[in-house]
Amino acid sequence: MTKTVYVVSDSVGETAELLVKAVASQFNGGVVEIQHFSYVQNIEDLELILTQAKNNDAIIAYTIVVPFLKQFLDEKAKEEGIFAVDLLNPLMQAFRAKFNSEPKSEPGLMRKLDENYFRRVEAIEFAVKYDDGQDVRGIRHADIVLIGVSRTSKTPLSMYLANKIFKVANVPLVPEIAPPEELFNIPKNKCVGLVITPNKLNEIRIERLKNLGLTAQANYANLGRILEELDYAEKIMKRIGCPVINVSNKAVEETADVILAMFKKRGV
Incomplete structure (x- = not known):
């Protein structure tokens, strides 16, 4: 029975x-x-x-x-x-x-926890897929788009924000490569520019080259080249009209807090 x-x-x-x-x-x-x-x-x-x-x-x-x-x-x-x-x-x-x-x-608390977990995984996968301008299509679908020259913490910042359940794409700005048009077609407050002082960037790049076993004299760490890149990046950021954060003396967590505060203020 x-x-x-x-x-x-x-x-x-x-x-x-x-x-x-x-x-x-x-x-x-x-x-x-x-x-x-x-x-x-x-x-x-x-x-x-x-x-x-x-x-x-x-x-x-x-x-x-x-x-x-x-x-x-x-x-x-x-x-x-x-x-x-x-x-x-x-x-x-x-x-x-x-x-x-x-x-x-x-x-329903367990379901809320599960939903947050899967949203976080999705955001992390998004950050990996659209890291370093690999696929510009991610710009339109991102919650936040980070732009800046190399070594301004774009990737670690993207992963940190992904753990806060934000979908983040990041795009490097290089003088020889035109920025993707998608950057100019999204709301300007969705984009965040990251800048850094030339001397600080010079130090970071020299250390990066040492870790890679390369000479510190490479153009990548040349101060003249760095000034050229930063000037180019500043022009792009002004053209977009996006908020800009100086990351020179900020930990990733500090920069993330500034970004999150901006988005909270907008009610995002």
Whole structure:
């Protein structure tokens, strides 16, 4: 004979269903009829579920975290002789005792965490795909576009902001290469220019060349070349009309905070 289990939740109810199936596999060949009651938000919903459960001789397995709903379900099920099992309560009590704090009692928090996780992964993948101007199509789809000469922290800044769930593309500005037209066709406040003092950039590039086993005399670290690049980048930034941040003495986190503050101010 097939047994019926009502899975009741003030959220989706995925956790309850998985646990019910795991337990059911130990009985009756795992054959149970599961009926879902998701997003239960009021007493009226519970009254209807309890009536049906009693008429169908069903077990209620629930993951309800809203206190007044849980209390009503527990009390009413006991009165009516219905098996109602709170699947979260044992672990909730253990957390309460161990951490000496109270739960938020807010439904759907796990789904919100999962959604944020996947959005973060998507943003990181976006930053990798559209790093260093690899594909200019990303400019139109990015939340933030970083521009600047080489070694102005565009890549690490892109990854840091991606972890804050922003899709970031970055484009290097090089005098010999015309900037992509897409930069001039997006809202100017979506683009952020990164500048740095010539001497600081010279130091960074010399160190970079040493790490690569190359001579510090290469044109890449030549001060005249650096001045040419910075002048070119400044002209592009002025043409776009984007905000500009001097990263000379800023850690990546500091620069990111400045950018996030700008976007927060705009209500993004």
